[in-house]
Amino acid sequence: QVQLQQWGAGLLKPSETLSLTCAVYGGSLSGYYWSWIRQPPGKGLEWIGEINHSGNTNYNPSLKSRVTISIDTSKNQFSLKLGSVTAADTAVYYCARVFDLYTGYDYFYFDYWGQGTLLTVSS
């Protein structure tokens, strides 16, 4: 059974950098993309970006200038950095596995999720 366990700082001041890590247990990073998704309090879900085991990344253009997603295959972990945070970045951040159901076409969905980490940005 695949499990994702995430951790990182929960309280930042404006302009600081968010740093989160997600460890994957019970499975390999290989063969999948791995995503970060966030959810502001009481609001919907926003996809931040993804990375595969080779280090190929895709980012949401709305956050691309401030986001870096990296991967450490030796530790079976991947990480998120979000720079210059503001109050608008206050949210629960989730890591998730992107499953590719290939049937001649690539159908992607998020099948395993981390437990979530609440980031609060406040001066």
Added chain:
Amino acid sequence: DIQMTQSPSSLPASVGDRVTITCRASQSISSYLNWYQQKKGKAPKLLIYTASSLQRGVPSRFSGSGSGTDFTLTISSLQPEDFAAYYCQQSYSTPYTFGQGTKLEIK
């Protein structure tokens, strides 16, 4: 970006009811549509993928249908544990986008 619009935003219902949530995409996304359930304080849980395929372990009272721009999630007979928020999500193209959510509430 592809915009996903769910309706209704809130849905009061009772145990045993049949309920339907709709999701509309701003452009055709074929069957690249997934549904998630989220309970308070928890991560979303995958229910339906490719518009109509039931994820392993999900009760058969959940079903999905649609293609192109219009999709539905149906719960045939609401159970107490089904009161939660539901989100659709398109995987046709990045950035992946979600609907704003439908909160299923006890009437």
